[in-house]
Amino acid sequence: MTTPTETRQLQGSILNIACVKDSTFCIDNVFYISEINQNLHIGTSIRVIKDIESPHRYSHAFGISPHSYFCFPIMGERKAFVLELNGSTLKHIATLEDHDGDIESCAFSHDGRFFATGGQDGRVFLYEGRSFLAISSLLARSDYISTIRFSKSGDFIAISGFDKFTMIFDVLRHRIAFNFATNDVVEDSCFFEHDEKILLVCRNNASIIFSLKEGKIISQEYPFAFWPTSIAITEEENYALVGTRSDMLYVLSLKDNSKAMEINNEHAGTASLAFSHGHLYIGSIDGALLIIDYNEGREELESSLQKKDYKSAREAINKNVFLSIHPLTKIFDEVWPEILNEAIALLNENEIEKAVELTAPFVVNESKKNEFDFYLSQKEGVKTFLELVNKKDFTKAYEMLKTTKFLVKTQAYEKLENIWNKAFFNAKKLLMENASTNKRLAEQALAPFNNTPKKELIVQLLRNCDVFEKADMLIKKQNFKEYFSLTFQFSFLRETDLYKKVLLVGERMLTNLIELEKNFHYDEAKKIAETLLVFPTLKRAANERIVLMQQKENLLIAIEAKDIKKVYSLVDEIESLRSMQQFKDFTKDFLRCYEEAKTYAQTGDAKRAMVVFGEYMEVHYWVDKIGSLLKTAYLSQIQQNLQSADVNWVITIKRYFERFGKSIELVRLLQEHPAKEILDEFEGDGEGDGYRRYGFVDTIVIYLVQKES
DSSP states (O other), X not given: OOOOSEEEEOSSOEEEEEEETTEEEXXXXXXXXXEEOTTSSEEEEEEOOOSSOOOOTTOBOOEXXXXXXXXXXXXXXXEEEEEEEETTEEEEEEEEOOOSSOEEXXXXXXXXXXXXXXXXXXXXXXXXXXXXXXXXXXXXXXXXXXXXXXXXXXXXXXXXXXXXXXXXXXXXXXXXXXXXEOSSOEEEEEEETTTTEEEEEETTSOEEEEETTTTEEEEEEOOOSSOEEEEEEOTTSSEEEEEXXXXXXXXXXXXXXXXXXXXXXXXXXXXXXXEETTEEEEEETTSEEEEEOTTTTHHHHHHHHHTTOHHHHHHHHHHOGGGGGSGGXXXXXXXXXXXXXXXXXXXXXXXXXXXXXXXXXXXXXXXXXXXXXXXXXXXXXXXXXXXXXXXXXXXXHHHHHHHOGGXXXXXXXXXXXXXXXXXXXXXXXXXXXXXXXXXXXXXXXXXXXXXXXXXXXXXXXXXXXXXXXXXXXHHHXXXXXXXXXXXXXXXXXXXSHHHHHHHHHHHHXXXXXXXXXXXXXXXXXXXXXXXXXXXXXXXXXXXHHHHHHHHHHHHHHHHHTTOHHHHHHHXXXXXXXXXXXXXXXXXXXXXXXXXXXXXXXXXXXXXXXXXXXXXXXXXXXXXXXXXXXXXXXXXXXXXXXXXXXXXXXXHHHHXXXXXXXXXXXXXXXXXXXXXXXXXXXXXXXXXXXXXXXXXXXXXXXXXXSOOOO
């Protein structure tokens, strides 16, 4: 474990840590708010409530907003207080009493716009992040909510429950995007890779990656030996730090969901983790707050890597293990193939100590260690193979390859292939100059390979010299279409070095295409894509890029024309277009209308709200978002008429039920009202999105004698 820069002792188990302006705030389970200032000292420490039941030591129930709001659920009372801290002064902002059970989890969005709570009643309530007015509620789950996490953008929430299901809720569109099962309860989760993926850790030691792009779990591993509790993802989103109920912390590589490192912690039981202001904060259940400068020694590391002094670089990392997940350390991966080849060469010369010393800074990584250990154990075989190559006994060398597959990864094999390619090229050149005169010379050049797997290619070259000549000519002219047509006609061409090189050229062209597409140079990118359509291994990828570019162009044209219906129709059909910045900018107009309409909806003026939305009322993309707001308006209308004697409650309740079902808001509104009996007569809970079928109305309330407007 790296020695902490500072250790601060707080009062209780540290349940939440968050960056707020220039400070880092912590909440512990005995209701203390503690501020860690820029000097890493405790600047403020205030106990909010005394003599009250504490949540358990790993609870997710307490929340901290970037705007200095703090949420404190009160155990056993089914409510929570939201307080604002200004200096050392606390101000009561809101009391939330919507749940029918205690709050188990809560979360603020990263920008503080939204706040969500999940309770023992299986419900989730979404609030505005400053006013704490309810925005919506989600249908109750069959069990407690275990954890809630917002995406970086605030457009999505991951909601996990003890029912072992996780829901991804689309906040922007106000709809369920995904709902998937895990094999145990999710303890914590975190979005990464531009909010396109989410990492989840489960009580059974599973680490799961779910792709929002693919709509499925794409990786599930079991890297932990202990119950995981919390996640913090590095700024570059390459790694995740995972705390556990033991004295062990884990570092996961998000690239492949693998365990990169284990770190021992002198304080057993990690309740919370956070990266804040250049430091890593580790909150323990015993109240210890460990503050680590995870960049300490970065200059030494950078200098050593620039000098290719990998031993000194590793020593810098050993002083601060968190440097091992710094982006600089990718150099260890980049140069490893070269280092391994050098080590194998040393092993072939029986220089074992030098090989071990050379690889020492690298083999702290388990996969690299396994790779080197394998060659170390097989050094005699590699040595024999190299001797055969050097003696030009190619027949026996290729026979060894059949039984010892790993040899194809060695430098000796690369040497063998280079000898073959050179001989083949020279023979081909001789035949192309004068096939009849130079045939014997060509045969002599290829003779050492006559009794190897290359024999068939030798025969074809001698018989079909013109075919090889034509292939070379087509590539010189960059006529890839005719070239690949020729390779399908004469399959032996696909065994040549030229074929492999052409495919590599195609890979580079695809990389260039993607870069051009990112920068909106669609015409240039399309030209490359059209060329790649004839590459057998890249045809599918090229076609997908062409289709995607056309879709993007169609969207940009619609945005330019301000064709609202067309824009949203395209994105509704092709969800991936949603990530385009031009589309995000385009949605600002709707969101402006939404904020304006909200003021009318809250007073029950659904008609005025719909007028504000205007053309958006006919846009399917926003139907659920609009529906959530008009639901607020209809509930307000009903509330305003609870004491009215001339309301036709049968029709009114029917109209609401058809559109929103037995929503918890209506049930509570009618709790002490005779109309509750009418609602109870409806079978089941109804459809929460029935408005899609029945549409929206100016007023949900119908009178016995309809009032004149």
